[in-house]
Amino acid sequence: QVQLVESGGGLVQPGGSLRLSCVASGSIFSMYDMGWYRQAPGKQRELVTTITRGGRTNYADFVKGRFTISRVNAKNTVYLQMSSLKPEDTAVYYCNAWPPSGSWGQGTQVTVSS
Numbered sequence: 174q175v176q177l178v179e180s181g182g183g184l185v186q187p188g189g190s191l192r193l194s195c196v197a198s199g200s201i202f203s204m205y206d207m208g209w210y211r212q213a214p215g216k217q218r219e220l221v222t223t224i225t226r227g228g229r230t231n232y233a234d235f236v237k238g239r240f241t242i243s244r245v246n247a248k249n250t251v252y253l254q255m256s257s258l259k260p261e262d263t264a265v266y267y268c269n270a271w272p273p274s275g276s277w278g279q280g281t282q283v284t285v286s287s
Contacts, residue, residue: 182281193253195268203246208271211264223271258285
């Protein structure tokens with residue numbers, strides 16, 4: 174069974190940066206397209222960005238130009254570099270396969286506030 178562990182969240186001021194990490198275990202990580210998702214309070218979980226097995230990326234319009242997804246297959250890890258953060262980026266961030274499959278991890282809280 175796949176286990177996903179997200180980390181790197183925290184409290185940051187508007188305009189700041191954070192780097193999230195997600196380590197996947199129990200699967201052949203390199204065989205999966207991966208995505209980062211987020212869920213803000215009172216809202217549904219939404220797709221933020223994806224990266225294919227070959228490294229092709231795609232971004233939701235609301236993060237385009239500010240966030241960068243990457244992966245290191247040898248480490249079973251996918252990253253999310255977030256810059257120019259806005260208060261509306263406040264959410265719990267999750268990684269999962271794309272499309273999502275199996276159980277979700279616990280996520281990592283990102284709070285953007287002055």
